[in-house]
Amino acid sequence: MIAEDNFICETEYVINAGKKFLPSENLKRITINISEDRNRLTFQTQNMNSIYYYKSFIQPTKQIPSIGVSFEDNGRFVDMFNNNLLYFGFIESGHMIKAHCPNMNLNLREVSVNSSGNIVYGFPHSNITSIPQTKVVNDFSKTKKIAPFTIETSSGMNYFVKLKDAYSNQTIMEFFIKGRDKISIKVPLGTYKIVYASGEKWYGYSKLFGDGTIYTKTDQDFTFQETYQGVSGYTITLYRVSNGNLRTSYINKSQF
Numbered sequence: 001m002i003a004e005d006n007f008i009c010e011t012e013y014v015i016n017a018g019k020k021f022l023p024s025e026n027l028k029r030i031t032i033n034i035s036e037d038r039n040r041l042t043f044q045t046q047n048m049n050s051i052y053y054y055k056s057f058i059q060p061t062k063q064i065p066s067i068g069v070s071f072e073d074n075g076r077f078v079d080m081f082n083n084n085l086l087y088f089g090f091i092e093s094g095h096m097i098k099a100h101c102p103n104m105n106l107n108l109r110e111v112s113v114n115s116s117g118n119i120v121y122g123f124p125h126s127n128i129t130s131i132p133q134t135k136v137v138n139d140f141s142k143t144k145k146i147a148p149f150t151i152e153t154s155s156g157m158n159y160f161v162k163l164k165d166a167y168s169n170q171t172i173m174e175f176f177i178k179g180r181d182k183i184s185i186k187v188p189l190g191t192y193k194i195v196y197a198s199g200e201k202w203y204g205y206s207k208l209f210g211d212g213t214i215y216t217k218t219d220q221d222f223t224f225q226e227t228y229q230g231v232s233g234y235t236i237t238l239y240r241v242s243n244g245n246l247r248t249s250y251i252n253k254s255q256f
Contacts (some may be wrong), residue, residue, distance in 0.1 A: 007032040009086050009101035016095050023097070030086065030099050043088070131158055131202050134181040138174040143188035147224035148233030151175065152182040159238055160208055161196040162256070163187060166221045177238075189231075191223040195256055196238060215256045219247040 009030040011023040026046040033042035084103075089096035137160075153159055156179055163173045172192065177183050195217045199209020207213075222234050236246055 007101045007103055009099035011097055011099040014097050131178055132176045134177050134183050137176050141172045141188050145186040145188050147187050147189055147231050149187045150182060150184040150235040151177055152237045153177050153179055154239040155180040157198045159196050159198050163192050163194060166191040166193050187224060189224050189226060191221050193221050194218045215251045215253055216248050217251050219249055
């Protein structure tokens with residue numbers, strides 16, 4: 001269960017058709033629950049309980065400067081935060097709620113610019129990012145890739161895998177594999193060792209799975225070669241299986 005930050009907000013006013021009104025009884029108090037990973041938000045009033053997931057942030061407007069949008073549905077319904085303030089409502093219709101949340105300071109700030117040139121706002125104090133899709137992350141070899149290679153995983157952990165030349169120790173390819181996914185690719189002929197980092201929460205390619213990252217290597221090398229019988233390949237599982245024959249050892253971060 002993910003721990004949550006809980007905040008109580010007191011509504012200052014409601015804006016409707018450009019006019020301010022005191023809040024009705026069911027809108028006087030708003031409870032905000034924010035998950036530890038900053039990906040889930042629960043918005044609760046006396047007659048409403050909704051769960052949102054942070055999807056996007058938009059550039060501040062002149063009317064509401066320096067506000068980050070946490071949830072957006074067809075460009076209308078949003079929750080917006082900046083320091084100790086909550087703005088909630090329908091932007092297009094002009095129906096908004098402004099509330100004070102004395103202990104809530106999310107410190108939203110500019111974190112990047114998207115492909116359209118719009119400023120993206122986020123949580124600078126939270127380095128956890130969403131889990132990448134299963135894919136080849138880097139391919140450092142210009143050699144033709146003809147040998148089949150499949151990696152299977154189980155749920156509970158995610159994996160960042162390196163295929164290294166057994167003799168030079170140079171990294172040939174890198175893969176990210178989400179838990180329960182498998183990746184089937186072609187690799188160059190050669191003899192390789194496999195090292196991988198595993199964990200649950202993803203902090204990006206520089207920090208991998210954070211302080212909880214587990215570093216592992218396979219005890220055997222894998223030779224992909226072409227003979228008169230064809231091209232040899234491998235399928236390995238990065239989890240324990242009955243009668244399995246792939247032995248692994250833990251390594252230090254420096255060996256990764």
